Amino acid sequence: MDTKGNTNMTTHLLGAHTSTQGGVSAAITLAEKLNFTAIQIFTKNNNQWKGKVLTQNDADEFKQKLSRSSIKVVVSHDSYLINLCSSKPELLEKSREAFVDELERCEMLGIPYLNFHPGAHGGMGEEEGIKLIAESLNLAHEKTKNFKVKSMLEATAGQGTAIGYTFEHLKKIIDLVDEKDRMCVCIDTAHIFAAGYDIKDKKNYNKVIKDFDEIIGLDLLKCFHMNDSKKPLASRVDRHDHIGKGFIGLEGFTNIMNDKRLLHIPKILETPKGKEQLEDLENIKTLKSLCK
Numbered sequence: 001m002d003t004k005g006n007t008n009m010t011t012h013l014l015g016a017h018t019s020t021q022g023g024v025s026a027a028i029t030l031a032e033k034l035n036f037t038a039i040q041i042f043t044k045n046n047n048q049w050k051g052k053v054l055t056q057n058d059a060d061e062f063k064q065k066l067s068r069s070s071i072k073v074v075v076s077h078d079s080y081l082i083n084l085c086s087s088k089p090e091l092l093e094k095s096r097e098a099f100v101d102e103l104e105r106c107e108m109l110g111i112p113y114l115n116f117h118p119g120a121h122g123g124m125g126e127e128e129g130i131k132l133i134a135e136s137l138n139l140a141h142e143k144t145k146n147f148k149v150k151s152m153l154e155a156t157a158g159q160g161t162a163i164g165y166t167f168e169h170l171k172k173i174i175d176l177v178d179e180k181d182r183m184c185v186c187i188d189t190a191h192i193f194a195a196g197y198d199i200k201d202k203k204n205y206n207k208v209i210k211d212f213d214e215i216i217g218l219d220l221l222k223c224f225h226m227n228d229s230k231k232p233l234a235s236r237v238d239r240h241d242h243i244g245k246g247f248i249g250l251e252g253f254t255n256i257m258n259d260k261r262l263l264h265i266p267k268i269l270e271t272p273k274g275k276e277q278l279e280d281l282e283n284i285k286t287l288k289s290l291c292k
Helices: 007-011 024-033 056-067 089-109 126-143 167-176 189-195 202-215 249-257 278-289
Strands: 014-017 038-041 073-077 113-116 150-154 183-188 221-226 267-269
Touching: 014 278, 024 038, 024 056, 038 267, 056 089, 073 089, 089 113, 089 126, 113 183, 113 221, 126 150, 126 167, 150 167, 150 221, 167 183, 167 202, 183 189, 189 221, 189 249, 202 249, 221 249, 249 278, 267 278
Parallel strands: 014 038, 014 267, 038 073, 073 113, 113 150, 150 183, 183 221, 221 267
Antiparallel strands: none
8 A cells, every 4th residue: 555645654654662682773774674764772681780882883883773774863862770869879970971881882873862761869869869860861961962962851650769750850850951842742542641640531631732742842842752652541450561552552652643733753662572573563553543
């Protein structure tokens, strides 16, 4: 079937978090095979503090493959170990060093966005946590002057003491960052739904997007993580499910896929998958089928 006449089908930037097994450039090969137009990768092992050193050859091969591919946007996700507002001084220091390393890896590879969870305050309180995150970002940006890569705050579900489960949290962090042009935001659908933002009901969905625009600004929204939620609205529990299989359901994703304001924003899956990532193809097929 020819889909060239359908603007939604051809314009949406769709893909998934893609494996870098075999090196960072291997993700481009796999993503091309799966016909992704947007991808997210880890530039190092996400459960280790230190990553394998990236060589200039690694970076050149990655950039060459990317330039010859159909992939329009690459996002990197930082290590899950990083907590930019840790209440433990040693862990905070390690997190800050690791975050700078992540920025450097992105800059070397030409990746424009480093996505990260703001952090968990561990009992010190949200306001103190927010100040500490901004301080961490200011220190990181100071050490990476003139870098093109942006620090992308991800909205969270608010599990435990996680910060970032309200748009106001994200706004407060950005307000405290000196280099505001280095900041942008990612909405994870499962996260915001679990945090209490109802994107399933059409009327409520429109209010959520309106609130985001008024509080943060749609111009700062640079990525969607397209995940259904295994847990109900306002559960504050972060569990991803396949598109249409969770509590957000097809209704919520229909709202996003047909919102012309969001057409240009890359939409990347972080749903469960096997090595071949065939589940991603099914989820993308489902998302495309929702376009009207």
